[in-house]
Amino acid sequence: MSDIKELDIHGWSKVYIKELYGGFIGIISIHSTKRGPALGGCRFYHYDNHKAKFALALEDVLRLSRGMTYKAVAGNLPLGGGKAVIVSEFYELKPDVRRSLFESFGDFVEKLKGIYITAEDIGTTVEDMKIVSERTKHVVGLSESLGGLGDPSPVTAIGVFTAINWITEKLLGKPKNKVSILLQGLGKVGSNLLEHLYNEGYRIYISDVSPKAIENALNKYNNLEYIPPDEIFDREFDIFSPNALGKVINSSNVDKIRYKAIVGAANNQIENYEVAQKLQDRSIIYAPDYAINLGGLTLVYYEYELRIGKQRSMEEAKEIAIEKTKENVIKNLEEIFEIVNRTNKSPAIIADEIMESRLK
16 A cells, blocks of 8 residues: 555554545545444535645544444444545546546555545435446445445435434424425435425425525525525524535524524534533534434445445335434434433533443
């Protein structure tokens, strides 16, 4: 692995950097392999600060890989936590360039000899993973035509939907048709979550930086209201559901927040423990992200079982993944909020403590 650079970062098992096709930089962060191989998606993302983009990407992949460790524990899966980031540019790639890029990423994964298993994430697709699978077997999230279980986003959405219903019933104590919810982000997970919430009768508001995503949602569903991205902290809602990027709740906006609960699929939603505790001190409910967005990881784990012969059929593997997702989301929320009610510590802190104790 002479072309792969290894970083020594305290608290992480392995962190690798490699220059990929076209000069793109790939980072694979393996937080833990205590429970099994580290599984986590590959993010293809453009970091706005050009001069600091590597530092931002490294910070991102470290936080995300640690979150995947906790997510695997939260899902009671025999996996460790890993994540990959390919630092993208602002321009679209030609198809042949994109193919060559993901072929080289597949070679990168293969050189790690199975300690890291990749999948799709923000900026990557099932088609990208198909290309990766041509160079390594250590990939999941493949299409059904290739023996996979397809896009894991719908199962992630089911987990978050389960959490929203639980919090609505157990903590807010309101009928669903009286609960206002702002969905931020209408990507793969957010759009699936929107459909579940709409069918359940919630009062839904939507926000996204993509005009096309907003247009599609407004055309598909009746009685939605659009909230511009720069106004999401200016309104009061029962539930805010962040389903885009991380650190959406931070020191610059935490004092403005007028939501009763924060329940979403985005990873690393809260900047730090101080911000998290401020929410708790104001009696704002927070559902820790990895405790509820574990559905996608659960699905791809059962895809892995299918590929190694532990599951008999695609249909059975998918059904088990969905049921395990619902079961573990509810179990996690019950355990976290029982302790929150006794201690008044932030759910973010409590969740980390629970997952660390399960790792020992």
